[in-house]
Amino acid sequence: MRRLYAILVGAGLVYMLFAFLGTISPYGNVNLSDRVSAHFLAKDVNSVDASKWVSGDKQIPSKMKVFGKKGFEDGSANVVTSIVVNYRSFDTLGEVTVLFASAVGVGLILGGTRRMRYGRKPNFILRVSTGILLPLIILFGVYIFVHGHLTPGGGFPGGTVIAAAVLLLYLSNEEFSLNMVVSKSLEGSMGSLYVIFGLIGLAVGGAFLFNFLPNGVVGSLFSAGVVPLVYMTIGLKVGSELSGVVAEIHEEREG
Amino acid sequence: MSVFITSLVLWLLLTKFTYSELLAGVIVSILVALTLRKYHGIKYDWKLLWRFIYYVFAYLPVFVVEMIKANFDVAARVLNPKLPLNPGFVEIKTDLKGEASKLFLANSITLTPGTLSIDAKGERLFIHWIDVKSMENKEKYISQRFEKLLKGVFE
Amino acid sequence: MSANVIIGDILIAIGAFFYFLGGLGILRMPDVYNRLQAGTKATTLGTFSTVIGVGISKPEFLIKALIIVAFVAMTNPVGSSVLARASYLSGVKPCDCTKVDEYKGGGEE
Amino acid sequence: MIAIFFVLIGIGVILSFIRVIIGPTSSDRVAALDTMNVMLTGLIVVLAYVFNRSIYLDIALVYALLSFLETIVISRYLEGRK
Incomplete structure (x- = not known):
C-alpha cells in the first residue's frame, strides 16, 4: 500500500516535470505583463487608494477598492502569500523539503529513548503560568496560519509559534514528553497532502498548485481558493516537525 | 471545556465577527481543548460571572493604584543621586491554597512597591525586598492588601 | 485633533517616560x-500606558491593544521572577548592602 | 510630539543596551535584554500607531511571546548549572 502510494506520487511529479518543461518559453521572450498583472500588484492589505501604482507604462485606474470584490484574480488580500503559494509554489515545496531533511538529520543524530532531566525542579510560578498561557499560545499560532491569506504570516511563522509552545511545556514540566507517533504521522500526512493539492491543480489546470477552487470575496475568511488549505497543511507540518526537533533534543540515549 | 470557552473568546477577539470566523473558531477551539486536556491550568465553575465582576471592580483598581505608586517609588529611587537602598531577602507566609491564586499573588507582589517574588514553596513565598522596614509583621507591608481580595476572587 | 487623541498622546508620553526610567x-x-x-516595574507600567494610549487614540486598535x-x-x-531565582541558584552574589537573607540554600529546610 | 516618544524610548533602549554590553555576569545581561525586549514591544505598537497599520500589532504580540520564551530558556539554562 505504501509503495503504491509512493509510486503514484512519483509518477505524478515526473509527469508534471515533463508537462511543465514543454510550456517554458525561451529566455527573454516571456511577456511579463500577462503574468503579473497590474491588478495583482495593487492588492494591499490596507486597501489604500492605489492610484499611485504604475507598472510599465500602464497606469492603474484609481479608486481600486479591492476588498469586497468578487472573483478577483487570485482572491487573497495578502500579496506575499499569493506570490509564495500561487506564483512560486515550487520554492515553497523546496523549503518544506529542506526543513524535512534537517528534521530527519536531527532525529538521526540526537534521537533517544529517555527524557532528559534538568538539574533543578521547575519553579512553581513558571509551572502554573505555563498551564494558563499554553492554550492561548497554541491558539495564536493556529490563528496566524489560518489567516495567512489576510494578514502577514502564514504556515512557517504559525508552525514556529506552536513549536515554541511545545518548548515551553518541555521547560516547565519534568514529566512531559511528546507523543512521537502522532507527531510523525501528522507531519507525513500533511506533507503528502500538500503535494496532492499541487497534483490536483496540475490535473485540473495544467500547472503545479493551480487554483482549482472558487476565489470568493476578497477579505473574508473562506476566500482565495486553495491558499488557506495549503497554508493549513504547511502550518501543521512545520509545527509538528519543529516540535519533533525540540523533543529529540530533549532526549538522550541509555547509558 | 473551560479551555474551549477561553479559546473561543480569544479567537473572536482576535478576528472580526462573521459567521465563517465563528465556525473556524469553534473547530479550532475544540481541537486545542482536546489536545491539551492534560496540560492546562484553566478551570471554571458556576460562579464565573460573579468572580469576573469581583475581579474587575474590586481587584483591578487596587492593583493599578499600587502599580502607579510602585513606579513613582522606583522613579524616586532611580533619580535620587545617592541611590537609597536597603535590600534583603525575606520569607512570608500566605493563607491562599489554590495554585492560580498563589500565582496571581506572586505577580501582584512583583508589580507593587519595592518587592520582587523569587520562589514559592508550599505556603511560603520568598521575596526580595528593596527597603526592609522591620522583620516583624512583614505580611502587613507586603501581601495583606491582596490576600483578602484574591481570596474573594479565586476561593 | 479630538479629545481622545490628546488623551492617548499624553498616555503614550507617560509610557515613554517610564521606559526611560526603566533603562536608567x-x-x-x-x-x-x-x-x-x-x-520590571517601570517597563510594565510603561507598556500599559503606551499600548492603552494607542488604543484610545485609535479605537479600532483597542481590542488587540488590550x-x-x-x-x-x-x-x-x-x-523576571524565574530569572531572579535562576541567578540566585547559579551563585550570583547580592550586593554588600543586603541586610537579611532568608533564602539561603534555595529555601529548603 | 511623536519625536519626543521616540527619543525617550530610544534613550531607554540605549541605556539598557549599555548594561547588556558591560554587565559583569550573564544574569545582568539577560535582565537588561528582557527589559529591552519589553521596550521594543512598546516601540512596535507606537510604530503601528504612527504608520496606521493594524497588522503591526500582531507582530508586537509575536515579539512579546518570543522575548518571554528567550528569558525562560536562558534562565533554565543558568539555574541548571551548579
Whole structure:
C-alpha cells in the first residue's frame, strides 16, 4: 500500500516535470505583463487608494477598492502569500523539503529513548503560568496560519509559534514528553497532502498548485481558493516537525 | 471545556465577527481543548460571572493604584543621586491554597512597591525586598492588601 | 485633533517616560535583583500606558491593544521572577548592602 | 510630539543596551535584554500607531511571546548549572 502510494506520487511529479518543461518559453521572450498583472500588484492589505501604482507604462485606474470584490484574480488580500503559494509554489515545496531533511538529520543524530532531566525542579510560578498561557499560545499560532491569506504570516511563522509552545511545556514540566507517533504521522500526512493539492491543480489546470477552487470575496475568511488549505497543511507540518526537533533534543540515549 | 470557552473568546477577539470566523473558531477551539486536556491550568465553575465582576471592580483598581505608586517609588529611587537602598531577602507566609491564586499573588507582589517574588514553596513565598522596614509583621507591608481580595476572587 | 487623541498622546508620553526610567534603573542599580525590580516595574507600567494610549487614540486598535496588555502583564513578572531565582541558584552574589537573607540554600529546610 | 516618544524610548533602549554590553555576569545581561525586549514591544505598537497599520500589532504580540520564551530558556539554562 505504501509503495503504491509512493509510486503514484512519483509518477505524478515526473509527469508534471515533463508537462511543465514543454510550456517554458525561451529566455527573454516571456511577456511579463500577462503574468503579473497590474491588478495583482495593487492588492494591499490596507486597501489604500492605489492610484499611485504604475507598472510599465500602464497606469492603474484609481479608486481600486479591492476588498469586497468578487472573483478577483487570485482572491487573497495578502500579496506575499499569493506570490509564495500561487506564483512560486515550487520554492515553497523546496523549503518544506529542506526543513524535512534537517528534521530527519536531527532525529538521526540526537534521537533517544529517555527524557532528559534538568538539574533543578521547575519553579512553581513558571509551572502554573505555563498551564494558563499554553492554550492561548497554541491558539495564536493556529490563528496566524489560518489567516495567512489576510494578514502577514502564514504556515512557517504559525508552525514556529506552536513549536515554541511545545518548548515551553518541555521547560516547565519534568514529566512531559511528546507523543512521537502522532507527531510523525501528522507531519507525513500533511506533507503528502500538500503535494496532492499541487497534483490536483496540475490535473485540473495544467500547472503545479493551480487554483482549482472558487476565489470568493476578497477579505473574508473562506476566500482565495486553495491558499488557506495549503497554508493549513504547511502550518501543521512545520509545527509538528519543529516540535519533533525540540523533543529529540530533549532526549538522550541509555547509558 | 473551560479551555474551549477561553479559546473561543480569544479567537473572536482576535478576528472580526462573521459567521465563517465563528465556525473556524469553534473547530479550532475544540481541537486545542482536546489536545491539551492534560496540560492546562484553566478551570471554571458556576460562579464565573460573579468572580469576573469581583475581579474587575474590586481587584483591578487596587492593583493599578499600587502599580502607579510602585513606579513613582522606583522613579524616586532611580533619580535620587545617592541611590537609597536597603535590600534583603525575606520569607512570608500566605493563607491562599489554590495554585492560580498563589500565582496571581506572586505577580501582584512583583508589580507593587519595592518587592520582587523569587520562589514559592508550599505556603511560603520568598521575596526580595528593596527597603526592609522591620522583620516583624512583614505580611502587613507586603501581601495583606491582596490576600483578602484574591481570596474573594479565586476561593 | 479630538479629545481622545490628546488623551492617548499624553498616555503614550507617560509610557515613554517610564521606559526611560526603566533603562536608567537598569544602568544605575548595584546588583541583579535591584536591577530586575526597577526594570520590571517601570517597563510594565510603561507598556500599559503606551499600548492603552494607542488604543484610545485609535479605537479600532483597542481590542488587540488590550490583548497585548494582558499578555505582557502575565508574562513579564513571571519572566523576571524565574530569572531572579535562576541567578540566585547559579551563585550570583547580592550586593554588600543586603541586610537579611532568608533564602539561603534555595529555601529548603 | 511623536519625536519626543521616540527619543525617550530610544534613550531607554540605549541605556539598557549599555548594561547588556558591560554587565559583569550573564544574569545582568539577560535582565537588561528582557527589559529591552519589553521596550521594543512598546516601540512596535507606537510604530503601528504612527504608520496606521493594524497588522503591526500582531507582530508586537509575536515579539512579546518570543522575548518571554528567550528569558525562560536562558534562565533554565543558568539555574541548571551548579
